[in-house]
Amino acid sequence: MSWRSELQALRDDGFDVLDWLSATEEDDEVVVTACLVRSEDPGSFRLVRSPAPVESVVDMFPSAQWHERETAEMFGVTFEGLNAAPLLLPPDSPAPLRKAQPLPARLSQWPGEVDPAKPRRRQDPPGTPWR
Amino acid sequence: MAMNPRASLELIAENCTSCMLCIRACPVWCLELDAHLEVDESSGRRRSSLALDRFSIDYGTCMMCGLCVDICPFEALEWSSELPPTQFEWRSE
Numbered sequence: 001m002s003w004r005s006e007l008q009a010l011r012d013d014g015f016d017v018l019d020w021l022s023a024t025e026e027d028d029e030v031v032v033t034a035c036l037v038r039s040e041d042p043g044s045f046r047l048v049r050s051p052a053p054v055e056s057v058v059d060m061f062p063s064a065q066w067h068e069r070e071t072a073e074m075f076g077v078t079f080e081g082l083n084a085a086p087l088l089l090p091p092d093s094p095a096p097l098r099k100a101q102p103l104p105a106r107l108s109q110w111p112g113e114v115d116p117a118k119p120r121r122r123q124d125p126p127g128t129p130w131r
Numbered sequence: 132m133a134m135n136p137r138a139s140l141e142l143i144a145e146n147c148t149s150c151m152l153c154i155r156a157c158p159v160w161c162l163e164l165d166a167h168l169e170v171d172e173s174s175g176r177r178r179s180s181l182a183l184d185r186f187s188i189d190y191g192t193c194m195m196c197g198l199c200v201d202i203c204p205f206e207a208l209e210w211s212s213e214l215p216p217t218q219f220e221w222r223s224e
Contacts, residue, residue, distance in 0.1 A: 112155035116166040116181055123155070
């Protein structure tokens, strides 16, 4: 079942509010996640997940536009049928939330690199694979 | 104003062994430490220990996660209710 038809089915089922939409980078693919809420019972929600690229659902949920544009520029994924004009970032900037994109603060020297007990042994910071 | 018991970090320098655990645990790299190896041969046996020279906390980047306080095995870092300066620096005499 495609992303669009899955959301359409939930909307027909009464989950008529798009609460949230974003993406996560998992292994080698970007997964888009949306959270739908039932307006009659705000406590009940459904999560829909699909690997990118997916189709835009702006015609179905107008509130999805901001989230889709933000996800498109932050993760560099495309939403088919969306006019993904830049929202926050300057044009031609790389997708900052992708794991391959180094955090500028992490390009400085790691304060834990030197071991004062064994001055010749150097350590690498955890979680920075590009170093 | 209500006191925040976790407003800043306090270094208890005499407990610090310069083991670097807090520096490496910090997720935002806001801690820095300098130390040197001190060798004591007065007792006939060679004993070496690390002496702390400098310890600094950049409160501009610190996000008050408390991982350094949790990881310290010697209780050299504690929570304090003092309001934090922008930059804390401790130097040995």
